[in-house]
Amino acid sequence: LRASRRDLARLLTRVENGHAHDELSTLFPYTGQAHVIGVTGAPGTGKSTLVNALAKAYRAEGITVAVVAVDPTSPFTGGAILGDRIRMRELSGDPGTFIRSMATRGSLGGLAHTTSDVVRVFDAAGYDVILIETVGAGQSEVDIARAAQTTLVVEAPGLGDDVQAIKAGILEIADVLVVNKADRPGVEHTVRALRAMLDLGHRAERVLHHGTLMAAADSARLPALPDEMTAWQTPVVQTIASEGTGVDEVLARLHAHRDYLRTTGTLIQRERAHAQAELLTRVRDALFTKWIAGQDQLLLGDLIARIAAREMSPAQVVTRLIDGG
């Protein structure tokens, strides 16, 4: 809790490698203090620049900041984020800031767990604000961002039709919407389109669809979580993050959303939804790990060969393995 930077870095490495179960259980009661903010959006929107600008703006108010950059650049080699060294240089030397890049080793499901755990370490270590930055705009990145208390979605003018298509889904999770690169042509059109989409509004569905296991939980009749209050109106803020323009307004909106979460009870609802999704995912993975450890690997290899040869369908093999059919 009062660890040195070096000790903190070591613990984070152990957490990322899955070797810190005891430490995580020990520090868990000390979490829940930080404001956890997910920042997501399509490639090319300037997310990293905005995250850096926000970190500096928080620091100017005396608020400590940890940045967790989730990096899907390589499913294979676990490459580090481009420009990460530049960012480190810009913000380093300041003991109130800590930047951690995470690569997607193995599954993004696993990464979502690990991200939660890394956030907990920073939370217990006393960082006031934790920014989770996800590069990309796929479902899994959205899941990671959604593990945050506040979700900031970054857009930019003129990114083409595919990006437009992605907006529909990503808008529904936005608590604060930023149109970055606001000096580009077409910014007014983008802002107008976003406001129109926000007005359509599907936000009430947020809690019920949280996480990736809700379908299974639904069918098992887990107690339904109540819909969120919808008193919060998602603001649309224009920024030019590279020049710092508009960053203070984003900060004000983030402060306001934090207050909203705490005063309306929405925070407790989100934390419960997050706890449920995380618990169910962890149970699923634990069940699988236990199961595979008890399998005859030669038999399993043979069954896989039979699927590839079209002799048995995957569903038939699953039935045989699980139900002994």
Next chain:
Amino acid sequence: LRASRRDLARLLTRVENGHAHDELSTLFPYTGQAHVIGVTGAPGTGKSTLVNALAKAYRAEGITVAVVAVDPTSPFTGGAILGDRIRMRELSGDPGTFIRSMATRGSLGGLAHTTSDVVRVFDAAGYDVILIETVGAGQSEVDIARAAQTTLVVEAPGLGDDVQAIKAGILEIADVLVVNKADRPGVEHTVRALRAMLDLGHRAERVLHHGTLMAAADSARLPALPDEMTAWQTPVVQTIASEGTGVDEVLARLHAHRDYLRTTGTLIQRERAHAQAELLTRVRDALFTKWIAGQDQLLLGDLIARIAAREMSPAQVVTRLIDGG
């Protein structure tokens, strides 16, 4: 196998809703004939236009084509792909073409299963080529594309630094690399950069890292799959898909890759890797479904509340639930 379009559409709906287990097992032995091609790439690269152009080029050779468009636009409302109606109009009326859009209902893991099943339906129905188009460039989209036999990655000049960063990972799965919008400025720079990255070459890792469960399988010492032969040199083809320019060369490369897969035994290796990943994912989900059906839902709700209140950590609850600790 000789179904009418309407029957086929009905079966696909049943498959997407998870209600066609028997039909899938029945048709499974008839699969394995089609050339399954995954098309992926970042937003703004013009994937859909390229897929349409490829479908038309295949049809001009008398080859039947099914297109499976995986649409991550909305994790909530399951929105249909923008422009889908336009595409339908352009290619419809031709009995040799079938386009199916899939929304991401629930998890992308589930979507990867369903996509595999939809591909099998088209395969058994006799379509010669099946194009799986994924919008986006996240890990999960890559997993879906990887379920294909041949992976085509689409790039475009001038999409910014984030896209550049994503390339490193996505390049490693490319069998054919297309630089679309080749009339844009900077195309030579993009092609040069891609060739340089290809030369770095991490392709040998492909099979071992296939799927999202390999870490668990590795630790359980499943028989390792052999590395792929690396005799295939990923070509870089420039296209202007909207005008049809370069599409014939892409088609020639796809034909060549199909021949390469069949003559070198690489196809069998990929099918085995795919079978392994799919089997393990299905087992994991089946174990979880079975487990949750047997749970006391009130107890589970109470444990979730205790996590949210920081009284027990997620790991502690998992231990109690799984091991009765």
